[in-house]
Amino acid sequence: MRSSIVVIGFVLLLLVLAGLVGLALDISLGVVALVVALVYALVAILRSRSLVAGITHAQPLGEEELRPLRRLVENVSIGAGLPVTPELRIVDDAAPNAFAAGLRPTASYVGVTTGLLRTMPKRELEAVIAHEVSHIRNRDTYLMTMATVFAGVIALIADIGFRSLAYGGRSRKGGALVVVLAIVGFILAPYAALLLRMSLSRRREYLADAGAAEILSDSEAMALALRRLELDSTTIRYADASTAHLWVESPTDRVESERRGVLAISGLFNTHPAIPDRIAALEEAGGFRLPERLAADAPFAVELGLA
């Protein structure tokens, strides 16, 4: 329900922006901005699948490779009631993490890092995969791609509007107040869009955690996996802000918080809620408390013959 409020926020923001362009500038310019934005959105959506694979360096697997892992993904997908099992891809990276990508549940894939296989025992790995499968089932991958594109479109229109106001003397119209309003609007809109996008992303993370607990009828497994991710401090090599929302644990937070300073502390610009908050949400919903120490179970990589 709260997610739909965020989506409505996006639409309102776009309308406000269009209104400002219409008020302060020539209408033909508004049309040009909209066409440019639409083309941009279309290209971004169409290319998102291969783009994600490129940025994350996820490799497809052969038929007979890592059969036990493939079976794990199949079982989780059956438990989630997905029509088809998502394709499995491996990212060769020491940091434990996983992501989901693809616009439709029938054409999606799950990527896991080799670090994840070397860190997680079977039960927790299953929970992480269930988290990703939940993203696919909830169409979060689609939603977040759209949110990213929307945020990009809003930034683009605001930029065009701002530039035309600053340099394009002839296309300007309206009084001083309108112009000032429009300038403030054009400056703030990209940040508002980013805020909306991040808050949407955080809500979908909580939902996917709950989904993983439901798919496995085991809410403790997801919390245990999160605790293990929290304890790990390896940073992923291919961290990139444009795909940060895809991962089970934010791959960029550690880098970004140093860059952004005060704003980062508030958590408003993070793609993921803080791990302790996510664990607390699972504990509350499932009615359990995580033990202080994690069991030293053998990681799944041993069963796969990787370690």
Add this chain to the structure above:
Amino acid sequence: MPWLWILLAVVALLLVLAVVGYNRLVRLRNEADTGWANIDVQLQRRADLIPNLVEAVRGYAAHERGVFEEVTKARSALQSAGTPGAAGDANDILTAALGRLFAVAEAYPELQASENFLRLQEDLTDTEDKISAARRYYNSTVMHYNTGIQSIPWVLVAQPLGFREKEFFSAGGDTDVPQVSLTPAT
């Protein structure tokens, strides 16, 4: 005149609510049917693996006739089970019978070394996991569907509209069947 409009609006609103509610029930029923189809696929796959398994074990332990008969009987009982509840029970019986078959097989080292046997064993374990995953999904869809048709106002019209309550797979609802370890003792 305004009363007529209000009445019309109320009727229109009720109609919209009825259509939305009815579509929801249809969706829930379809999800449960899909969930059952998923279980059925895996049960069939399990049943298909069993003759090969029995043959593989018979090659080394022909005199253990009692166990083979038990497994074969449990298999055909599962295939002829008519309702989800009955299939769940039959599946539990089959699991127990297979457990005894594997216990017998453990006494034959040559069998334990046979590639064919090990592959069959692995496939069976996998099918078992898939059945239990499919059961979790099916049972949760049945729970949502049953709750849907038992809640007011649908409880009044569900029967005449053809929405019948659905059975859970395995009598214990969402509880796990006892898992018999099929991995060979090393």
